Amino acid sequence: MALLSIAEPGQSHSPHHHRLAIGIDLGTTNSAVAAVRDGSATVLADEDGMRLLPSVVQYFADGRIDVGHEAKRNQAADPFNTLSSVKRLLGRGLADLAEPQSRAYRLLEAGGMVKLDTIAGARSPVEVSAEILKVLRVRAEASLGGELVGAVITVPAYFDDAQRHATKDAARLAGLNVLRLLNEPTAAAVAYGLERAGEGVFAVYDLGGGTFDISILRLSRGVFEVLAVNGDSALGGDDFDHAVYEWIVAQANVTAPSPSDQRLLLQQARRAKECLSSQHEADIFARLSGGAPVNLELARATLDQLTAKLVARTMAPVRKALRDAELTVADITGVVLVGGATRMPSIRRAVAEYFQRDPLTDIDPDEAVALGAAIQANALAGNRSAAGDWLLLDVIPLSLGLETMGGLTERIIPRNSTLPVARAQDFTTFKDGQTAMSIHVVQGERERVADCRSLARFELRGIPPLVAGAARIRVTFQVDADGLLSVSAREQSTGVEAQVTVKPSYGLTDTEIATMLHDSHTHAELDARLRSLHEQVVEAERLLESIDSALKADDGSWLNDAERASLEGAMASLRDTLKDGDADRIRVAAEALNQISAPFAARRMDSAVGKAFAGRRLTDFA
Amino acid sequence: MPQSYFSLFNLEPRFALPGEQLDAAYRQLAAQVHPDRFANAAPAEQRKALSLATSANEAYRTLKRPLLRAQHLLGLRGVDVLDGGARISQEFLLEQMDWRETLSDARAARNAKGLRQLGDLVRRRAAGLLQQLEAHLDANDDNCAAAQAVQQLMFVEKLLFDIDEAHGLLEA
Numbered sequence: 105m106a107l108l109s110i111a112e113p114g115q116s117h118s119p120h121h122h123r124l125a126i127g128i129d130l131g132t133t134n135s136a137v138a139a140v141r142d143g144s145a146t147v148l149a150d151e152d153g154m155r156l157l158p159s160v161v162q163y164f165a166d167g168r169i170d171v172g173h174e175a176k177r178n179q180a181a182d183p184f185n186t187l188s189s190v191k192r193l194l195g196r197g198l199a200d201l202a203e204p205q206s207r208a209y210r211l212l213e214a215g216g217m218v219k220l221d222t223i224a225g226a227r228s229p230v231e232v233s234a235e236i237l238k239v240l241r242v243r244a245e246a247s248l249g250g251e252l253v254g255a256v257i258t259v260p261a262y263f264d265d266a267q268r269h270a271t272k273d274a275a276r277l278a279g280l281n282v283l284r285l286l287n288e289p290t291a292a293a294v295a296y297g298l299e300r301a302g303e304g305v306f307a308v309y310d311l312g313g314g315t316f317d318i319s320i321l322r323l324s325r326g327v328f329e330v331l332a333v334n335g336d337s338a339l340g341g342d343d344f345d346h347a348v349y350e351w352i353v354a355q356a357n358v359t360a361p362s363p364s365d366q367r368l369l370l371q372q373a374r375r376a377k378e379c380l381s382s383q384h385e386a387d388i389f390a391r392l393s394g395g396a397p398v399n400l401e402l403a404r405a406t407l408d409q410l411t412a413k414l415v416a417r418t419m420a421p422v423r424k425a426l427r428d429a430e431l432t433v434a435d436i437t438g439v440v441l442v443g444g445a446t447r448m449p450s451i452r453r454a455v456a457e458y459f460q461r462d463p464l465t466d467i468d469p470d471e472a473v474a475l476g477a478a479i480q481a482n483a484l485a486g487n488r489s490a491a492g493d494w495l496l497l498d499v500i501p502l503s504l505g506l507e508t509m510g511g512l513t514e515r516i517i518p519r520n521s522t523l524p525v526a527r528a529q530d531f532t533t534f535k536d537g538q539t540a541m542s543i544h545v546v547q548g549e550r551e552r553v554a555d556c557r558s559l560a561r562f563e564l565r566g567i568p569p570l571v572a573g574a575a576r577i578r579v580t581f582q583v584d585a586d587g588l589l590s591v592s593a594r595e596q597s598t599g600v601e602a603q604v605t606v607k608p609s610y611g612l613t614d615t616e617i618a619t620m621l622h623d624s625h626t627h628a629e630l631d632a633r634l635r636s637l638h639e640q641v642v643e644a645e646r647l648l649e650s651i652d653s654a655l656k657a658d659d660g661s662w663l664n665d666a667e668r669a670s671l672e673g674a675m676a677s678l679r680d681t682l683k684d685g686d687a688d689r690i691r692v693a694a695e696a697l698n699q700i701s702a703p704f705a706a707r708r709m710d711s712a713v714g715k716a717f718a719g720r721r722l723t724d725f726a
Numbered sequence: 727m728p729q730s731y732f733s734l735f736n737l738e739p740r741f742a743l744p745g746e747q748l749d750a751a752y753r754q755l756a757a758q759v760h761p762d763r764f765a766n767a768a769p770a771e772q773r774k775a776l777s778l779a780t781s782a783n784e785a786y787r788t789l790k791r792p793l794l795r796a797q798h799l800l801g802l803r804g805v806d807v808l809d810g811g812a813r814i815s816q817e818f819l820l821e822q823m824d825w826r827e828t829l830s831d832a833r834a835a836r837n838a839k840g841l842r843q844l845g846d847l848v849r850r851r852a853a854g855l856l857q858q859l860e861a862h863l864d865a866n867d868d869n870c871a872a873a874q875a876v877q878q879l880m881f882v883e884k885l886l887f888d889i890d891e892a893h894g895l896l897e898a
Contacts, residue, residue, distance in 0.1 A: 253766075283765050327753050427894060484765035495757050522787070524761060526780045584776055585761040647768050702770035709759070709774055 117492075123253045125283060125485035126244045127291070127477025130233060130257055130271065132191040132313030132340055133444060135159050136471060137240040138478035139248055140487070145475040148247045156470060157243075157311075161235045162186040163224040173238045180368040184210055185222045189342055192314040193218045193229040195266035224328070237278035254281035256481040258473050259286035260315040262335030262501045264547045265559050265589050271584070283484040285586040288312070289319035290330055290498055291476030295467055297323045299533045304437025305331070307425075309455050309463070310473075311418065312443040313338035318422045320429040322435075326494040332428035332520045333501045334421035339414065341377075341445035347410045348373035348402065352388060356398040365392045380404045381447040408450045415454050422458065428520050439463040442471050478600070498523050500583050507544035507553045516581050519549065526582040530596070533577075537569040543579060545591065562591060568598045636725040637687040644694045645676055651675060651701055654708060662708045674700045730802055731785035739840040741799055743789060754787040793883055796859050796876050805869045807876045814877055822881050827886070833892045841896070845889045848882060855879045 105131040127145075129136045134156040138147045147155045154173065162175035163185045170178070179186045187209065193201070198213040205647050210221035218496050219226040237257075245252060257275050259268055268285055275282045289308035296302070303323055310317040317335040321328055349370050353361065361369065379386035380402065388400040426432065439455060441463045446452065455463050467475065482497065483489050504517040506529065516527050531541065548556030576596035583589050651671070663671065678693040732739040735751035757763075759778040764771050788794045797807055825848060832840035855875050862872035 184796045284762070325753070327757075391890040424894070427890070480762075484762060486766050493757070495753075495760055496762060497738050497756065497760075524775075524776050524780045527782055582776070582780070585779075646766060650766070650768050650771075698768055698770055701768060702774075706770065709771070709778070 109113070111308050120146050120310065123485040123487055124244075124248050124250050125253045125255065125478075125481035125487070126248075126254045127286075127474050127479070127716050128240055128258065128275075128280075129239065129288070129291070129471075129474035129477060130191065130237065130259075130274075130350070131159055132189050132315065132342065133159060134470060135236050135240060135314070136474040138471070138474040139244060139245050140482035140622075141248075144639050145478040145482075147471050147474055148244055150243055157236065157239060158188070159191065159236050160186060160188040161190075161232050163222040163227065165223045167224060169224075169235055171235050180364050180371060183363040183367045185224070186309075187220055187222070187227070187232050190220070190229040191313055192338065192340075192342070193220075195264070195268070195270035198536075202407045212548075218400065220362065230270050230277065233271070233274035234277035237275055237280060237441065239498070241278055241280055252280070253485045254283040254481065256284045256286050256291075256477040256484065257282055258286050258288045258291050258477050260310070260312070260329075260335065261289050261317040261319050261333040262337045264502055265504075265587070266557065267424055268587055270586070282586075283481055285588075286477055286480055286496075287317070287319065287333065287498055287501075288473045289317050289333070289442060290321065290442075290496060291474075291480065292440055292467075292472040293319070293321050293323070293328060294476035294479050294496065295472045296440050296464065296476075299329060302438060305431065305435050306438050306440055307422075307459065308438050308440045308442055309422070309446065310442040310718045311334075311416075311445040311451060312340050313445070314338070314342050316340060316418050318418075318425045320425050320431065321626075322592060327468045327497060328494070329497045329522075330520075331431070332425045333499060334425035334428070335501070336421060339417055341443070343414055344375045344377055344411050344445065344448070345370055345715070347414065348377055348407065351402070351406070351410055352398065352400060355400055356390065358396075358398065362393050368392070377407060377448070380407050381449060411448075411450065413585070415450055418451075419454065419458060426548050431457055435564070436461075441474050442469050498585070498587070500525065500587055502547045502557075503549055504545065504559075504581055504583070504589060505556070505580075507546060513546055513551060513553050513556055515569065517583060521583075523587060524582070526580060526585050528578050528580040531577045531579060532570055533567065533570065533575045535619050536572050538572070538575070539567045539569050540565045541567060541577065543591075543593075545581075545589070550714045559589065560591070562593070564593050567595055570597070637685060637690075640687045640690040641682060641685075641693070644682060644690050647694055647697060648675060648678060651697070654705075663704060667704065671697075671700055671704065731788050731798055732802075734781065734785045734820050735789070737789075738801060739802060741792075741860050743795065745790075748786070748789055755782045758785075792856055792859070793879050796863065796872065796879070800869060800873060800876065801864055803869055805873055806874050812820055813874070814881075818878055818881075822885070825885060827855065829862055829889060829892065833895075836896055841889055841892055845886065845893075848889065851885065852879065852882045852885070855882060880884065 124139070126137050126139045136147050136156050138145055149155045150157070157172045160172065160175040160179065162170040162178050162182060164170070175186055176188070178646070179188060183244060196218050197216050198218050201211070201218065202335070212219040212221055212226055214226065217228055219427070220232065231678040239257075241252070255275065257271060257280070259271050261502050272282050272285060278581045289310045292310065293306055293308050296306070303325075305320065305322050308317070308319045308321065308342070310319070315335065315337050316339040317333060318450070319333045320331045322331055351375060352358070352369050368390050372390050376386040376388050382402050386402050388398065388402055390398045392398065436459055439459045439461060441452070441455065446469050447453075452463060483494070499520045499522055500517060503515050503517060503519045504515040506516040508514045514529075516529055517525055531543075533541065543562040543564065544553065545559045545562065546553055546556040547559050549554050564577060564579075567577060574597065577593055578596050579591060581589060581591055674693075674697040678690070678697050681689045681693045730739060734737070734750065735755060737743065737747070737751060745809055756779065759775055759782055761772065761775050764775040788798050797846070800807055828844050831837070832844060841887065855878055858875045859872055859879070862868045862875060
């Protein structure tokens with residue numbers, strides 16, 4: 105697979121076997137799952153033929169959980185236990201939430217993260233999101249009829265590190281192998297680009313239920329290159345609903361509405377807004393819990409007035425993204441609209457006016473993201489693509505930096521750097537004999553640390569005691585293709601690797617995930633241990649397969665006899681452990697094989713890439 | 727000896743570098759080493775791909791920007807621009823101060839036309855410096871003069887950045 109794919113990128117390691125992979129759009133309002141079948145991407149429907157799954161989860165006292173349409177209908181009746189729009193809470197602390205709509209729940213703070221108090225106990229947004237993902241996983245397994253290799257999960261381009269971690273945690277909790285986190289606008293561009301085979305510079309305007317993203321991409325000869333992204337991760341269709349809700353409350357003189365009245369009126373507000381995308385007037389009717397009726401008529405012109413400020417708020421990020429991409433409106437070849445909220449005529453008008461062209465809307469704005477994710481998942485799983493060979497080059501949406509003296513931010517990796525990216529920064533001690541140093545990692549564009557998002561605090565220990573200023577500690581930031589950050593540190597003068605303790609301010613540790621998985625499995629039909637064994641076996645088989653095909657591909661010419669013997673020995677031991685089915689022994693044997701094969705993998709990459717770029721050693725650069 | 731980003735892309739170590747040539751070389755390399763190509767590979771290969779793709783991106787970013795490209799080229803020749811050596815002329819500094827003043831006046835007066843005129847002027851200066859750089863680096867092998875031009879270009883690019891930002895503030 106991987107080793108083979110160097111020789112022929114995109115080629116499956118076993119061409120007769122289609123590996124099942126899915127793309128999931130985990131949305132604020134609705135979610136969807138798609139897969140590539142018979143060469144084209146389709147959204148997978150449930151038994152009733154419904155393609156979208158409302159991102160609503162209802163918890164019951166007896167441990168039962170409802171997800172989707174049924175839960176959505178029960179929102180007004182059971183407001184505290186029926187959770188919607190939790191995506192807005194992912195990777196967030198209580199202090200981050202100034203939004204009135206999130207006050208509809210009983211929120212708790214637990215370890216820097218928001219939790220929601222329900223009849224079934226406190227639930228984190230990660231757990232709630234995992235319930236949605238589980239339903240989609242089961243739907244996909246039933247629909248595709250087999251084991252999934254993995255999934256691509258989409259996130260708003262403007263999601264920060266904490267929000268991305270939370271999304272990945274939710275997917276793992278739902279039993280999904282995450283092949284990649286993919287930015288939503290990029291996913292939509294893939295769906296448009298590969299389906300329509302256009303070339304040029306595209307702007308993707310993505311207004312979802314809770315987030316707004318703008319991405320500028322260049323599409324040229326099979327390469328999707330994201331030039332710039334910008335956005336507002338706390339602006340979406342929900343805010344339009346809320347503006348209408350406020351209007352209803354004022355017009356109908358509703359004082360102190362109960363939580364279920366709030367939900368009811370919010371639902372009516374949303375319904376009216378949706379109607380006004382095709383109609384010019386919408387009726388709003390509701391009977392409040394006290395018996396009082398609400399009966400209003402909302403005109404499209406009034407809606408436009410109520411939400412004009414929100415529409416205008418999306419335009420500042422659009423201008424910034426264009427400037428970061430060093431382009432003007434005249435350079436844009438096409439504008440793609442994504443997200444249900446872009447059905448609003450006022451949005452379409454504003455976008456058309458700004459870009460001086462009619463936006464493209466021929467793919468359903470609710471489905472484009474899931475479709476693009478499925479296409480990417482299919483390619484990552486190693487299946488041959490109908491569109492041929494293509495590549496995605498995405499960027500980091502927000503700058504990463506460190507806190508320096510006086511609470512100011514020192515930028516290490518600027519926003520819109522192409523992923524993966526790494527930068528190093530040297531530090532020194534300021535006291536004689538200092539052996540530890542504390543480093544604070546932040547993300548954001550503001551000068552003051554207090555205005556940025558705190559991602560992690562590191563303690564560097566084990567610095568050799570030297571005179572002040574003599575130690576050279578190089579801290580390296582590495583952001584991977586998912587946009588996730590890892591940090592390492594090394595004392596340069598002595599070569600001592602300083603110990604780094606990562607304490608994510610948000611998100612879950614692996615142990616927490618394991619515990620949650622275990623807890624959920626004691627309720628569910630799945631035995632956690634069996635599952636873990638199964639995962640180890642799949643993992644080990646994959647490893648053996650990849651080395652086998654590498655050996656076959658070019659007769660192992662990159663190995664001498666002794667090396668080949670030790671590699672084959674390690675492979676044989678791993679095959680042995682597979683027979684007796686002990687998860688731990690398999691893990692150890694697989695790890696050993698990994699270690700042994702690592703140097704050969706590097707050597708082989710050199711020789712494979714060297715065929716294309718004669719005369720250089722790539723390992724010199726890494 | 728620092729690693730050469732030129733040789734990573736199999737390019738001649740010259741300042742003159744057509745954008746399309748660099749783009750093509752980068753795409754070819756990225757297509758082979760991007761982590762997406764190794765989604766199913768063994769962890770060792772994934773780590774390797776991550777580090778190679780990171781190098782490719784860093785190399786591309788460096789060679790794409792003329793200022794960074796010149797600095798890198800000088801670095802390969804053993805000249806560290808930031809390590810002193812080249813001296814900035816009094817004349818150049820006076821001109822810079824003059825332009826800085828024009829910028830802050832235009833910003834205070836929200837004078838978009840003034841900003842545009844200053845921008846045009848400074849951009850012409852930047853273009854002139856790039857021409858000089860090409861001559862110093864590719865034709866005459868005059869590293870000393872090149873280092874001086876790089877230092878001046880740093881001032882000029884910072885000024886252009888600030889002019890751009892002032893423009894942005896006017897728009898918002």
